[in-house]
Amino acid sequence: MPSALPLGDPAPADGLLPASAAFGAGGRDFGVYLHVPFCRVRCGYCDFNTYTATELRGVSQSEYAGHAIREVGFAAGALEGSGIVSRPVSTVFFGGGTPTMLPASDLAGMLAAVRDAWGLVDGAEVTTEANPDSVDAAYLEQLAAAGFTRVSFGMQSAVPHVLATLERTHDPERVPRVVDWARAAGLQVSLDLIYGTPGESLDDWSRSLDSALACEPDHLSAYSLIVETGTKLARQIKSGQVGTPDEDLQADMYELADARLAAAGYDWYEVSNWAKDAAHRSRHNLSYWEGHDWWGVGPGAHSHVGGVRWWNVKHPAAYAARVLANESPAAGRETLDTETRRVERVLLSTRIRGGLELGVLDRPGRTAVAELIADGLVNAEAALRGSVELTLRGRLLADAVVRRLLVDEPASVAS
Known part of the structure; x- marks a missing residue:
């Protein structure tokens, strides 16, 4: 299910x-x-x-x-x-x-x-x-x-x-x-x-x-x-x-x-x-x-507008009952705080070509970029231009790269 x-x-x-x-x-x-x-x-x-x-x-x-x-x-x-x-x-x-x-x-x-x-x-x-x-x-x-x-x-x-x-x-x-x-x-x-x-x-x-x-x-x-x-x-x-x-x-x-x-x-x-x-x-x-706004229509659909995220009830029958009553079909929502929005930006922008500006990272994250370049996971030339761009090997280990950018721990993805 x-x-x-x-x-x-x-x-x-x-x-x-x-x-x-x-x-x-x-x-x-x-x-x-x-x-x-x-x-x-x-x-x-x-x-x-x-x-x-x-x-x-x-x-x-x-x-x-x-x-x-x-x-x-x-x-x-x-x-x-x-x-x-x-x-x-x-x-x-x-x-x-x-x-x-x-x-x-x-x-x-x-x-x-x-x-x-x-x-x-x-x-x-x-x-x-x-x-x-x-x-x-x-x-x-x-x-x-x-x-x-x-x-x-x-x-x-x-x-x-x-x-x-x-x-x-x-x-x-x-x-x-x-x-x-x-x-x-x-x-x-x-x-x-x-x-x-x-x-x-x-x-x-x-x-x-x-x-x-x-x-x-x-x-x-x-x-x-x-x-x-x-x-x-x-x-x-x-x-x-x-x-x-x-x-x-x-x-x-x-x-x-x-x-x-x-x-x-x-x-x-x-x-x-x-x-x-x-x-x-x-x-x-x-x-x-890139963190823009969208409204998700339909059962189970997710939406995001200006840092507010919500999701609709799942079953089509429950969904129909809500919209026919002119009520929101949303089952729940959350308002993202500044740090959560920053973390999500790192998570999502790192996956796109040239997508993450170095300025979004905190100090440990910026320090990690140099280590990731040395490990062959981040493009050095892009970093000099002020952005984090994954190499081919970095794309294979994208989740590990994101963890390294967000967590102040020794690098662990070089092997």
Whole structure:
């Protein structure tokens, strides 16, 4: 089942934010995330807040777009009532689940509600995630006509036995076709890959990279498989049905991906993300990493505005009850203090290319940078320009680098 929501303070039913959230809002981008929590089947590795048809009780999938549209209207009123300057939306992202389980007209209606509530900036990025077997050419054309600019396909692998372990249902041979259909509709294309699946060899991963690059996507994401507690995959590993992911092999896979993508003209801009050029980077995801504002619509969706973070109730039925009563669907929230915001900035900005200014670090953190350079984890030239940028080896050990930047202890990542 999906992971539990975090603990936090009670969220007010009117959704109003403290006065501190309005400070500096005009200098931050504003994005909207719309969560569509439906999947045809639940993949064994997934702990996202998603539901199959048999798990939905007390709510209809066909009513969902209307519920999300109600939250958009509620959000606009709550932000205005909180004294937060109205900003046109820079990015819109439909995630899931599988957003394209809904009719294209439902996604179009949800996007129209966002446009009506706040407007969109010129050239706004509008993305939806999609499974390769959940769309056809006509569906993608409808999305483009509605104002979508980008689609992110969950390819994951080109190797049937890897897809079977992940419980992905699409035929890998369909991926090039859906990419062609999206491109013909005028949409930018991103492909998502997962590496390190139990039983996946380096040759398997190389084959997946070759297949992805043959599609010539504008953007590519590659994430190492993380075994989440409570998932079917975690139970299979515990029982010995499948093997444990090999961290050394995952590191080899990452290095192979970075080399292959660089040779094909893709540049890394975040530890797990590459793009053909800056214009094709995921602006929505960058807004998360750079600490901008976004409102998350839908059950279990998370939001952040001006240092205030909140998260919605998880089940679609509970969510529907709240929005139909014109109440905030938030289950809890927290207001981040100055030090927490600084720590999160270190955590997130370190992952993006040239992202962390040295001035954000405290004295022990700045001292650690010299040690990290000596260990080959941080780029020396970037440090001279005043920023922390990870080397390839640093990207492999990004979490350890962050710990070193934040904790006043002797370096422990040189081995």
